Amino acid sequence: MIVRAEWPGYVMDVLVRVGEEVEEDQALMLLEGTDSSHTPFYVNSPEAGKVKEILVEEGDFAEEDDDLMAIGEYEGD
Secondary structure (H helix, E strand, O other): OEEEOOOOEEEEEEOOOOOOEEOOOOEEEEEEEOOOOOOEEEEEOOOOEEEEEEOOOOOOEEOOOOEEEEEEOOOOO
16 A cells, blocks of 8 residues: 555654554654645554565655555465
C-alpha cells in the first residue's frame, strides 16, 4: 500500500523507519501545511503493516496525492 499526502505540506519529521511494524492509524510523519498559519498535521497509517520504503525526507515538499511511503503486510510472527 502506498501512503499519499492528503494535503500539500513540508515534511517536518518522519516518525518511523524502514522495517518498522506500524499499527493502523499510527502517526508516520508530521507535515507543515501551506495554509496561512502553517498548521502542522500528521499523516497516519491507513492499515497495519511493515514500512517497506520511505519516499520523502525531512525538508521535502509534498503536493496533495504525492507518494510518501510504502507499507506492506507483516512477514510472519
